[in-house]
Amino acid sequence: MDFLCFLFLLPLCKSIEVIVPDAPVTGTLDKDVILPCSFTPPDGFSLQDLSVFWEITKLQQVHAFTQGQEQLEKQDPQYINRTQLFYGELLKGNMSLLLRKVSLSDEGIYTCFVNVRNSSSAAVSLQVAASYTKPTLQLKSSETLKLGDQVTITCHTYRGYPQAEILWQDASGRNLTENITTSQVANEEGLFHVQSSICVTLETNDTYTCLVYNPILQELTHASLSVTGQHLSFPMVAVWVTVGLCACLLGLFIALACVCRKHLKQTCEEEQEEGVNEEQEENGELKTAMQPLKASEAEGEETSNLE
Structure with missing residues (x-):
């Protein structure tokens, strides 16, 4: 009831400046996050003069602090034992909220209200993210x-x-x-x-x-x-075709080598026969040429004897 009265009186009070980030705050799944919110504190005020309220959409109470102590009776069950203010910073105007173990359901727009002699509020957007596993x-x-x-x-x-x-x-x-x-x-x-x-x-x-x-x-x-x-998987049919072609080529090379060897051998034998024939012919001509020479020598010896 006191909180509703506080909300009702907000427009009638002279507002003070509340500072929040312009960009959304990013919270990582299952980790803690801080929702920043601060105001310029007036001189000489005490915590008894300060009231701080945090809410999320549809007026769900996230955290409340009034008259120098927490007021969590109306706190939404989703946030029980998960929120905390920094008490040592309140007199400095820091009313940021710690939210523990962020879940996807925490995503939304949070409003921080402050009342100390006068009042004001501002909204903070929380977006939640979770890292992807390595693909x-x-x-x-x-x-x-x-x-x-x-x-x-x-x-x-x-x-x-x-x-x-x-x-x-x-x-x-x-x-x-x-x-x-x-x-x-x-x-x-x-x-x-x-x-x-x-x-x-x-x-x-x-x-x-x-x-x-x-x-x-x-x-x-x-x-x-x-x-x-x-x-790739190479088909067995192609393997056997390749083996068969290689065998055929190998057989062809062997046959060609045999033919070449036989032809070379025959050529060598023919050349040897031709060499023998030529030698025989040369020997025959030499004998024929020597026979007239021997006859002439015999006639000369006979002539000498007659003289």
């Missing part, structure tokens, strides 16, 4: 894959918030935008499971990278997969 990549393949086939690479990442921004890149860092399918499904906690698939043509060697970006935390995680010819 894992899977290649959907079969034993009949060959170069030029279409293959699908799937990227999985879990338990993140809010929805992620997914990007695919090749080995040269070029962004891939075609043949990509992405789905983001929230679990019972509200955290997202992201699955993104890309269809590519199988090359001899290429690397594909899945990048997962959390826009609130500004975190980037990634994973890469190299697709090479080692992923």
